[in-house]
Amino acid sequence: MKIAVIGTGYVGLVTGTCFAETGNQVVCVDVDQKKIAALRSGKTPIYEPGLDVLLARNIKEERISFTDDLTKAVEDALVIFLALPTPAGADGAADLKYVLQVAEQLGSLITTYKIIVNKSTVPVGTAEKVSAILSKRLSSSLFDVVSNPEFLREGVAVDDFLKPERVVIGTTSERATKIMADLYSPFVRQGNPIYFMDARSAEMTKYAANSFLAMKISFMNEIANLCERTGANVDWVRIGIGSDQRIGKRFLFPGIGYGGSCFPKDVLALNLTAQEHEYDFKLLQSVLAVNTLQKKRLVQKLSQYFDHNLQGRQFALWGLAFKPETDDIRDAPSVDIIGELLAAGATVKVYDPVATENVRQLFGDQLLYSESQYEALQDADALLILTEWSEFRNPDFEKIKRNLKAPVIFDGRNVYALEKMKEQGFHYESIGRSSIN
Numbered sequence: 001m002k003i004a005v006i007g008t009g010y011v012g013l014v015t016g017t018c019f020a021e022t023g024n025q026v027v028c029v030d031v032d033q034k035k036i037a038a039l040r041s042g043k044t045p046i047y048e049p050g051l052d053v054l055l056a057r058n059i060k061e062e063r064i065s066f067t068d069d070l071t072k073a074v075e076d077a078l079v080i081f082l083a084l085p086t087p088a089g090a091d092g093a094a095d096l097k098y099v100l101q102v103a104e105q106l107g108s109l110i111t112t113y114k115i116i117v118n119k120s121t122v123p124v125g126t127a128e129k130v131s132a133i134l135s136k137r138l139s140s141s142l143f144d145v146v147s148n149p150e151f152l153r154e155g156v157a158v159d160d161f162l163k164p165e166r167v168v169i170g171t172t173s174e175r176a177t178k179i180m181a182d183l184y185s186p187f188v189r190q191g192n193p194i195y196f197m198d199a200r201s202a203e204m205t206k207y208a209a210n211s212f213l214a215m216k217i218s219f220m221n222e223i224a225n226l227c228e229r230t231g232a233n234v235d236w237v238r239i240g241i242g243s244d245q246r247i248g249k250r251f252l253f254p255g256i257g258y259g260g261s262c263f264p265k266d267v268l269a270l271n272l273t274a275q276e277h278e279y280d281f282k283l284l285q286s287v288l289a290v291n292t293l294q295k296k297r298l299v300q301k302l303s304q305y306f307d308h309n310l311q312g313r314q315f316a317l318w319g320l321a322f323k324p325e326t327d328d329i330r331d332a333p334s335v336d337i338i339g340e341l342l343a344a345g346a347t348v349k350v351y352d353p354v355a356t357e358n359v360r361q362l363f364g365d366q367l368l369y370s371e372s373q374y375e376a377l378q379d380a381d382a383l384l385i386l387t388e389w390s391e392f393r394n395p396d397f398e399k400i401k402r403n404l405k406a407p408v409i410f411d412g413r414n415v416y417a418l419e420k421m422k423e424q425g426f427h428y429e430s431i432g433r434s435s436i437n
């Protein structure tokens with residue numbers, strides 16, 4: 001099948017590459033010419049394990065190509081995916097300008113039947129808005145607009161796309177249903193379902209999924225905070241409740257608040273949708289409030305330890321990405337934490353296996369940067385762990401002690417066992433686990 005993917009960010013690139021991998025002919029379009037030039041030479045602008053190999057293979061086999069020419073890209077395509085940004089606008093609502101602008105452009109380019117598939121996360125009613133724009137210039141027999149929200153996670157995006165737990169497709173058109181079922185058939189062969197529904201339900205499903213997951217995390221963060229006050233250990237509580245299949249083991253890890261390019265903006269956007277419909281979504285507002293507070297927890301603990309005066313202290317930060325296996329720092333808790341430490345007059349030295357360059361672009365020479373995790377510790381009064389990269393899980397504790405000014409660790413991701421830290425002689429504080437020092 002001939003496919004065009006508009007927008008070669010995280011979602012567009014993975015979507016295009018995975019459809020090429022299953023034998024389709026894919027053209028990816030972006031307005032960012034630097035990105036297009038890099039992608040043509042096989043360089044992925046994002047760090048995503050496995051994507052480079054897949055991309056190189058499909059470029060070589062000439063199943064995927066990249067262009068900034070929208071007209072040429074959509075000419076032969078039967079299916080056009082929109083993988084465009086939908087950032088939070090000034091009021092928190094999803095900004096639809098990219099999606100609606102491209103819809104206007106497509107209205108003047110389409111001459112034969114096409115399916116416009118929206119992969120971006122968009123508020124309920126967007127498919128109808130796109131249809132209305134296309135209808136200004138095109139007869140309804142020339143297009144169908146489909147909502148096909150994407151559920152991939154950064155860091156394991158290729159796997160999530162190739163083996164999805166489910167595919168959600170919002171359309172009531174029989175013609176589009178058949179084509180979409182055909183396109184996705186290689187990915188759902190293992191018995192994972194495709195759910196066809198109306199576009200409004202598909203759009204809402206995406207926000208409900210992200211908001212529910214964010215709620216799970218905020219709930220566990222509050223349980224963790226209460227564990228600290230009551231002397232319970234959240235590790236045990238997590239295991240204790242997670243074995244109930246109605247609750248599930250996953251997404252119960254407390255920490256320094258959820259981050260990333262989607263949960264923060266999507267929870268905000270769903271709350272705005274509720275407000276627009278005069279519905280007071282109390283639970284969502286709490287999810288947002290809890291997350292804002294949780295991002296401050298680690299610095300509060302640190303500040304308390306240093307008698308509420310961080311001025312002139314130096315801290316080493318391990319991990320900057322919003323989660324492991326990505327270089328993405330969009331809405332990462334680390335960005336807030338760095339801001340707070342700098343505002344308190346502290347010196348901050350950072351290390352991350354892949355995200356350092358993105359942080360450098362944001363903070364420039366306000367920070368000290370380290371090439372190695374141990375070098376980052378030199379002259380530091382304490383180590384803060386902000387991302388649970390696997391290389392931090394089993395470090396040389398003697399070397400940590402030698403390099404730090406004092407054996408003090410504030411762990412925002414509960415990476416180490418309390419017993420081990422006591423045995424090693426660290427002052428160790430984590431989330432939801434009473435210190436046993």
Ligand SMILES: NC(=O)C1=CN([C@@H]2O[C@H](COP(=O)(O)OP(=O)(O)OC[C@H]3O[C@@H](n4cnc5c(N)ncnc54)[C@H](O)[C@@H]3O)[C@@H](O)[C@H]2O)C=CC1
Nearest residue numbers: 007008009010011012030031032083084085086120121150
């Ligand atoms: N990043 C993720 O893990 C996931 C993101 N989503 C959703 O997918 C959508 C896209 O997200 P990302 O890929 O992260 O965005 P992104 O911001 O990384 O990439 C968007 C791309 O679109 C390009 N673009 C902007 N205007 C354009 C135009 N007029 N024509 C062609 N290209 C244009 C940009 O240059 C950029 O390369 C968002 O709605 C997001 O909420 C959904 C699931 C997962």
Ligand SMILES: O=C(O)[C@H]1O[C@H](OP(=O)(O)OP(=O)(O)OC[C@H]2O[C@@H](n3ccc(=O)[nH]c3=O)[C@H](O)[C@@H]2O)[C@H](O)[C@@H](O)[C@@H]1O
Nearest residue numbers: 150151152153154217251252253255258259260262322323
């Ligand atoms: O819409 C999206 O963009 C995507 O958002 C999330 O994926 P992603 O942002 O890549 O990352 P997650 O693995 O969900 O983690 C999000 C944040 O929650 C935090 N988290 C996650 C799990 C947990 O138990 N505790 C916790 O604090 C992570 O540290 C991270 O900051 C969803 O998991 C995807 O299904 C969705 O497609």
